[in-house]
Every structure is written in C-alpha cells, then in structure tokens.
Amino acid sequence: MSKLYFVAIHTEPTSGSNASRLFEKYFNNLKNIVIKANDNNIKLTLMCPAQLGGFVYNNPSRLQTITQWKASGHEIAVHRHSIYHTDNCWDGYTNYTKEEVVALGVMTGRMYDRKYIGNLNQFMTEVYKFNPQSNSGCCNDERDINDLPNEIIYDTCGKKVGTINQIKSQISGVNKDILTKTVKGIKRYWLSHYKIDQYEGQEIGKTTYNNMRNGVFGSIAHSTDNGIDGYMTWIDFLHSKDPNGSKSKTLSQIIVDHLIPERPVQ
Numbered sequence: 001m002s003k004l005y006f007v008a009i010h011t012e013p014t015s016g017s018n019a020s021r022l023f024e025k026y027f028n029n030l031k032n033i034v035i036k037a038n039d040n041n042i043k044l045t046l047m048c049p050a051q052l053g054g055f056v057y058n059n060p061s062r063l064q065t066i067t068q069w070k071a072s073g074h075e076i077a078v079h080r081h082s083i084y085h086t087d088n089c090w091d092g093y094t095n096y097t098k099e100e101v102v103a104l105g106v107m108t109g110r111m112y113d114r115k116y117i118g119n120l121n122q123f124m125t126e127v128y129k130f131n132p133q134s135n136s137g138c139c140n141d142e143r144d145i146n147d148l149p150n151e152i153i154y155d156t157c158g159k160k161v162g163t164i165n166q167i168k169s170q171i172s173g174v175n176k177d178i179l180t181k182t183v184k185g186i187k188r189y190w191l192s193h194y195k196i197d198q199y200e201g202q203e204i205g206k207t208t209y210n211n212m213r214n215g216v217f218g219s220i221a222h223s224t225d226n227g228i229d230g231y232m233t234w235i236d237f238l239h240s241k242d243p244n245g246s247k248s249k250t251l252s253q254i255i256v257d258h259l260i261p262e263r264p265v266q
Contacts, residue, residue, distance in 0.1 A: 002247065012026070078137030083107065139155055174192070174217060
C-alpha cells in the first residue's frame with residue numbers, strides 16, 4: 001500500500017467576553033481553509049470545540065456552511081482541552097470533581113470554580129448542535145484516557161496512548177498502524193498527528209513525509225491567524241506530491257476502512 005495522509009484542523013476552545021469575536025474570526029478562517037482544500041482535492045478533518053455549538057446553533061447560515069463542508073467530503077470532528085492542558089486553557093468540561101482535580105495537582109480549586117462548565121455528557125450535548133453524528137476528534141487524552149467522552153471512539157492523540165515504551169515506536173505523525181484500547185468498556189482507536197503550521201515543524205513534516213514508503217502521515221494545523229499561512233503552504237506541498245488528492249483521507253475513513261492494520265496497546 002502506498003502512503004496516505006490526513007489533515008486535521010484544530011479550532012481552539014474559548015470562552016468569556018471575547019469568545020464570540022474569536023469564533024467569528026476562526027469560522028471565517030475555516031471557510032478559507034476549506035476553499036483551499038477543495039481547490040486541491042484534499043479532504044479535511046475539522047476538529048471543533050463544544051463552544052462552537054452555541055455559536056452556530058441558532059444561526060442557519062453557519063449551520064448550512066457546516067452541512068456543505070460535510071457534503072464536500074470533509075469530516076466534522078471535535079476538539080477539546082482537558083484539565084491537563086499545559087497552558088491552563090482547559091475547555092471547562094470534565095467528569096472529575098473539583099476535589100479530584102485538585103488532588104491530581106493540575107489546577108487550584110479556585111480555577112476549577114472559575115472555568116468549570118459541565119461534565120462530558122454536557123460537552124457532547126453542545127457538540128451535537130453542530131454535528132449530531134460526532135464520534136471522532138482530538139480530545140487531549142494523552143495523559144488520561146479516562147477523561148474521554150464515551151461517544152468519541154476515533155482520536156488523534158494516539159502517540160501517547162498506552163505505556164511509554166509501546167508508544168516510542170510510533171513517531172508523532174507517522175502511523176504504521178491504528179492503536180486500539182478498550183476504555184470504560186468501549187473499544188477506541190487512535191492515530192497520531194504532527195503540528196505543521198509553523199515553519200520548523202513544517203520542514204520536519206515534509207522530510208518525514210518524503211521519507212515514508214507506506215502508512216499514514218497525520219498532520220494538524222490551527223484555524224488561528226497564526227496557523228492559516230502555514231496550513232496554506234502545507235496544502236501546496238501535499239498537492240505537489242498528490243495532484244489528484246487520491247491519497248487524502250479523513251481520520252475516520254482511515255480507521256473505518258481499515259487502511260492500515262490495528263495494534264492493541266495495554
């Protein structure tokens with residue numbers, strides 16, 4: 001099998017007084033991101049936060065835009081920042097209590113009270129407002145796969161799933177197999193991705209992709225103003241390697257169609 005690739009786009013969770021303005025900017029950037037992909041026959045996996053649900057739910061034009069993206073072959077997935085997110089940008093959703101979070105040492109009780117929005121069932125309620133079929137995404141579950149929504153079974157945080165020794169063999173972004181693990185009685189599937197929307201990462205990504213003979217290369221960019229330029233040049237690079245887009249797949253397509261083998265991890 002020749003090498004394949006997927007391109008994921010993260011829209012970051014945000015809240016507070018600036019949320020509406022930021023989501024307006026991110027959504028406009030997503031429109032340009034999708035146009036670029038369509039022009040180059042590339043399918044995207046668009047990973048959106050729960051907060052996007054409120055932004056689009058009562059706006060028929062925005063909902064129609066998402067419907068059009070899906071009709072064009074793009075996947076609408078989810079993105080979240082867990083309680084472990086390193087820059088204190090937790091999205092406000094968790095099944096852990098305040099006492100449990102404080103005991104884990106990841107934040108103070110005061111921060112928990114300030115940022116907490118709801119549990120993971122409430123997270124999915126918001127997600128279903130923009131995609132009632134959501135079952136994939138990047139849920140920031142590298143450190144704790146127990147704080148993962150039951151409904152999300154296809155994920156791109158796979159480079160750290162299981163034990164460290166098992167995962168060192170899976171270089172970030174290079175997927176020779178689909179990692180699988182049963183969590184909370186549900187079989188989950190992981191691929192890894194590599195961040196390419198900054199120059200240094202993109203050059204490493206190009207070299208890595210060029211050196212691959214088979215498997216799947218997963219890449220990720222952001223819908224921020226800082227991420228979109230790098231994304232555009234990355235799409236140009238992929239188009240130069242795959243003019244017809246025949247090697248472009250979505251996250252779920254790779255897993256559901258068994259395009260690479262599965263590998264269980266403990």
